Amino acid sequence: MIAILRFFVLLIYFIVMNLVLILIYLVKPMHRDNVALAGKFYSSMAFIFGIKLIKRPSKAINPDESYVFIGNHQNTYDLATISSSAVPGVVTVGKKSLKWIPIFGLIYWLSGNIMIDRKNSGKARDTLSLTGDKMREKKLSIYMFPEGTRSRGRGLMPFKTGAFRLAIAERTKIVPVICSNLNGDKIKFNRWDNGVVIIETLDPVEIDPEQNAKDMAKGFHTLMLGVFERITKEAEELS
Numbered sequence: 001m002i003a004i005l006r007f008f009v010l011l012i013y014f015i016v017m018n019l020v021l022i023l024i025y026l027v028k029p030m031h032r033d034n035v036a037l038a039g040k041f042y043s044s045m046a047f048i049f050g051i052k053l054i055k056r057p058s059k060a061i062n063p064d065e066s067y068v069f070i071g072n073h074q075n076t077y078d079l080a081t082i083s084s085s086a087v088p089g090v091v092t093v094g095k096k097s098l099k100w101i102p103i104f105g106l107i108y109w110l111s112g113n114i115m116i117d118r119k120n121s122g123k124a125r126d127t128l129s130l131t132g133d134k135m136r137e138k139k140l141s142i143y144m145f146p147e148g149t150r151s152r153g154r155g156l157m158p159f160k161t162g163a164f165r166l167a168i169a170e171r172t173k174i175v176p177v178i179c180s181n182l183n184g185d186k187i188k189f190n191r192w193d194n195g196v197v198i199i200e201t202l203d204p205v206e207i208d209p210e211q212n213a214k215d216m217a218k219g220f221h222t223l224m225l226g227v228f229e230r231i232t233k234e235a236e237e238l239s
Contacts, residue, residue, distance in 0.1 A: 003189035010048050017041050018103045025110035032089050032138055034111040039086030046080045049187055050194035054238075055084055060203040061175065063088060066135045066142075067204055068167040070159075070220065071177040072228060073145035075152055077187055081197050082179040090141040093131060093162075114142075128162060132170045141175075142166065146217065152183065156225045161213035164220070168213060173204035176220060178227045180235040195239025198231040 021041055025034060046053045061067070069090060071082050096115040099105040109115075114134065116127040134140055144166075146159035167174050180198040187194045202223075207216065 001190075002192060006048060006050075006189055010045065013045065013048060015103075017044075018107060021107050022103075022110070025107065029110050030112035032091075032112065032140060035091050035113065035143070036086045036088045038107060038111055039083040042079050043081065043084030046084075046197070049077070049080055050192050051081070051187065052196050053081065053084060054196055054198045054235075056198065056200040057085070057087075058175065058201045058203045061087060061201075064139070065204075066139055066170070066172055067175045068163055068170075068172050069141060069143040069175045069177055070146050070163050070224075071143065072156055072179055072224060073147050073150050074179065074182045075150050077182045078150075078179070081182060082177060082199055085177045085179075085199050085201050086143060087141070089139065090143050091134075092143045093127070128166050128169070131166060135170055135172070143177075146220075156221065156228055159217040159221045161217050164207075164213040164216040167207055168209050168211075168216070171207075171209055173206055174220065175204050176202045176224050176227070178202070178224050178231060180228070181232040196235045198235045200227060200231055202227070 021038060024037070025031075028034070043053065066089075069085075071085065091111065091113050093114045093116060094108065099109050099115065101108075114127065114131055131142055135142060142163075144163040146161075146163045147157040148160045149157070151157050163174070166172070178200050180196075182197065186197075205220075
């Protein structure tokens with residue numbers, strides 16, 4: 001019964017919320033703060049899922065500075081959780097195929113996000129170069145998920161190097177964002193209270209431009225894995 005009620009409330013809320021976003025975006029399409037606004041809207045769904053979000057933003061982030069944000073990518077519930085970490089001036093880099101998702105695809109495009117063709121490695125490399133150009137021209141920050149796909153309970157998967165190559169090329173600080181575990185039986189539709197989820201944004205990390213992207217990816221993976229394990233344990237205790 002709870003699952004049925006939650007499904008219909010979520011469906012109605014999701015449709016209305018997206019219609020409001022589309023109206024706002026039609027007035028200011030591709031605005032640099034559109035992604036942060038979407039993050040606020042989507043993370044408001046956490047309440048319907050029975051989740052209490054504990055957000056720990058970094059006070060060291062300068063709104064006038066560009067960064068490369070890297071987050072862990074777990075499952076569909078990312079939309080209602082880690083999305084809350086988006087700050088003004090940030091856009092994401094996502095698959096071109098996202099634009100074909102009904103409603104969400106239009107919003108994703110109007111948000112000014114950068115879309116890449118993962119089936120074409122040459123185009124993907126060109127996209128990194130174009131992404132760097134946009135960062136400099138519009139003073140944007142880029143939000144990427146270095147795992148490249150949803151982990152779906154497999155822990156923090158190995159990082160691909162794209163985000164780190166971008167940070168090296170642009171000499172940009174990296175901001176790790178970690179969300180506690182969302183997999184397993186963490187969220188059940190037929191349970192009112194699904195406990196606590198923690199989203200922790202670390203302070204910007206100065207990079208060594210002489211370090212290669214592969215070693216950098218391994219170093220940040222180790223850093224984020226430690227935080228993931230810590231906040232997952234804390235979230236379980238608070239739940």
